[in-house]
Amino acid sequence: MDYKSVMARKSEILKGSIGIDFTRFESGSVAFDYENMMDSIGYSFEEIQNIQRGLGVGNTPLIELRNITALARKCANQPGFGARIFIKDEAANPSGSFKDRRAATAVYHAKKLGYKGVAAATSGNYGAAVASQAAAQGLGCIIVQECFDSRKIGQPEILEKTRKCEAFGAEVIQMTVGPELFYKFLLILEETGYFSASLYSPFGVAGVETLGTELVQQMREITAREGKPRDPDAVIVTHAGGGNITGTARGLRRENCNAKVIAASVNLKGLHMASDKDFNRKSFTTGHTGFGFPFATWPDRSDMPRSAARPLRYIDRYVLVNQGEVFYMTELLANLEGLERGPAGNTSLCAAFSLAQNMREDEIIVVQETEYTGAGKHIQPQLSFARQNGIEIKFGDPADEIPGQNIILPEHPGKISVREVDLNPMRKSLIRNTLSRVESNLTAEDISFLAAETNRDENFIKEQVRQP
Amino acid sequence: MEAIKKGTWVSLKKTILQADERAEGIPTDTSAVPLVMWVNGFLENDAALGGEATIHTKMNRVETGILEEVNPTTSVNYGEFVPEILQIGIQARKILYGL
Numbered sequence: 001m002d003y004k005s006v007m008a009r010k011s012e013i014l015k016g017s018i019g020i021d022f023t024r025f026e027s028g029s030v031a032f033d034y035e036n037m038m039d040s041i042g043y044s045f046e047e048i049q050n051i052q053r054g055l056g057v058g059n060t061p062l063i064e065l066r067n068i069t070a071l072a073r074k075c076a077n078q079p080g081f082g083a084r085i086f087i088k089d090e091a092a093n094p095s096g097s098f099k100d101r102r103a104a105t106a107v108y109h110a111k112k113l114g115y116k117g118v119a120a121a122t123s124g125n126y127g128a129a130v131a132s133q134a135a136a137q138g139l140g141c142i143i144v145q146e147c148f149d150s151r152k153i154g155q156p157e158i159l160e161k162t163r164k165c166e167a168f169g170a171e172v173i174q175m176t177v178g179p180e181l182f183y184k185f186l187l188i189l190e191e192t193g194y195f196s197a198s199l200y201s202p203f204g205v206a207g208v209e210t211l212g213t214e215l216v217q218q219m220r221e222i223t224a225r226e227g228k229p230r231d232p233d234a235v236i237v238t239h240a241g242g243g244n245i246t247g248t249a250r251g252l253r254r255e256n257c258n259a260k261v262i263a264a265s266v267n268l269k270g271l272h273m274a275s276d277k278d279f280n281r282k283s284f285t286t287g288h289t290g291f292g293f294p295f296a297t298w299p300d301r302s303d304m305p306r307s308a309a310r311p312l313r314y315i316d317r318y319v320l321v322n323q324g325e326v327f328y329m330t331e332l333l334a335n336l337e338g339l340e341r342g343p344a345g346n347t348s349l350c351a352a353f354s355l356a357q358n359m360r361e362d363e364i365i366v367v368q369e370t371e372y373t374g375a376g377k378h379i380q381p382q383l384s385f386a387r388q389n390g391i392e393i394k395f396g397d398p399a400d401e402i403p404g405q406n407i408i409l410p411e412h413p414g415k416i417s418v419r420e421v422d423l424n425p426m427r428k429s430l431i432r433n434t435l436s437r438v439e440s441n442l443t444a445e446d447i448s449f450l451a452a453e454t455n456r457d458e459n460f461i462k463e464q465v466r467q468p
Numbered sequence: 469m470e471a472i473k474k475g476t477w478v479s480l481k482k483t484i485l486q487a488d489e490r491a492e493g494i495p496t497d498t499s500a501v502p503l504v505m506w507v508n509g510f511l512e513n514d515a516a517l518g519g520e521a522t523i524h525t526k527m528n529r530v531e532t533g534i535l536e537e538v539n540p541t542t543s544v545n546y547g548e549f550v551p552e553i554l555q556i557g558i559q560a561r562k563i564l565y566g567l
Contacts, residue, residue: 003489071564117527140527150501160544166508171526174506175484178498180491184484184505191529275495328556335557336564376544384547393552409552413560 017196031449062218075414083359095132096372102204103129110195131170141170160376205308212251239263240291242311249314264351265292281404319418345371427454479540482533
């Protein structure tokens with residue numbers, strides 16, 4: 001039962017706890033049949049829709065943010081600019097976030113296969129979603145969370161998630177900082193024989209496709225009432241592990257919607273995700289670059305043999321915002337629109353406020369999620385906690401923010417500005433990461449797989465392979 | 469010390485990995501400290517605070533560790549007032565409505 005022997009059995013334990021044989025999608029080389037994996041999970045899109053509807057998941061409102069749009073227009077440098085901003089109010093899901101879409105299908109699948117319970121390793125909204133769905137579908141539930149630093153001081157946002165999981169009847173295991181949390185998780189799977197409700201399973205990610213299809217259909221209905229149905233010009237997604245953007249983009253494609261798919265993350269440059277000391281120096285526990293970058297450049301780092309979340313296949317543009325800007329936007333959403341929602345989910349809204357100013361007034365940008373808020377998970381306790389941990393909080397220019405040292409609230413809304421991420425180095429990094437894991441030369445199938453993985457043509461891949 | 473009665477809902481602390489057992493490649497500040505777990509459950513037998521105890525959890529698993537808290541309380545709240553937050557809405561309304 002020691003660390004090394006349990007970790008050595010990782011794939012064996014996971015195989016028994018997921019019920020999918022991934023080897024049938026493998027080519028034996030770099031390539032694997034992603035689309036076949038997504039198609040052969042056993043549920044059609046309509047079945048997934050029906051599962052979710054039966055559980056009260058999805059069909060959340062699409063709300064136009066008229067006052068935030070008006071403020072963006074006041075901040076735009078040129079007349080006639082400032083796209084209409086809409087938000088998909090995913091906080092209206094049973095556990096308060098879009099993660100219910102992922103959990104509903106995962107828990108349904110576990111129940112169908114005859115598992116007595118589900119387990120997940122997550123400190124985020126997904127834990128609450130799995131606990132909520134386990135309650136609704138009558139299964140046991142264990143959530144393993146990274147909660148505390150070595151002084152037993154915990155992020156208020158995560159401790160709220162502990163409370164919420166317990167409120168849904170789940171057992172919560174709270175851990176100190178470190179990736180070996182996964183070791184305890186594997187022990188739990190072995191001990192209980194529970195289903196591993198991974199965030200990155202095909203049915204989990206396929207569950208998010210309904211978010212993409214719904215928002216397009218709702219936009220067409222809203223604009224039809226105004227005279228002419230149209231699609232959004234851009235859809236912006238808060239990006240961490242990649243499942244949100246993957247599922248949403250696949251949903252948009254299902255509706256033949258050509259909106260630009262934009263990813264947004266909170267910039268946490270310089271903070272190490274596995275550092276005991278950095279743990280409480282960050283104010284965002286998800287939607288940040290600490291997940292966004294590594295999961296884009298190596299999706300299979302997740303707890304699945306092959307992750308269904310493959311963000312670089314779908315991202316057209318990637319932008320960053322700072323912690324202070326997102327907190328500021330969270331307060332604006334409450335004050336100007338009467339919508340009090342959780343900060344982390346507003347990462348993409350914050351980016352949309354900036355991006356809208358460079359789009360024409362007749363264009364539309366859709367922010368595809370909100371999340372619930374409450375004690376612990378709210379601008380007030382999160383900024384209060386940051387201040388207690390020695391983080392300076394002040395008004396100023398967000399460009400001066402240094403993660404882990406200060407949080408800068410924009411001195412004027414016009415100061416909110418996205419930072420572009422160059423996607424090509426990330427694509428090259430994905431290719432390098434893939435090549436470092438193979439010994440033989442790439443096959444033609446591998447080249448075409450990597451082209452799809454990076455959303456580039458085969459020449460781009462061949463060029464990278466030639467210049468290692 | 470007064471014994472905590474069998475069946476009481478408690479929080480248990482358990483070291484999962486000692487500092488020298490931690491994974492390779494993690495930051496040094498993390499590898500310098502043990503990996504610790506807390507889990508809640510019902511006491512299997514009378515036990516003392518700070519002493520070893522066995523519990524069964526909500527999912528009927530059995531765990532043994534150090535008895536740390538009786539009727540563990542959630543600590544989440546809205547924190548101490550942060551006055552800067554107040555100014556955000558005031559300024560935005562001024563820009564938008566001149567209020």
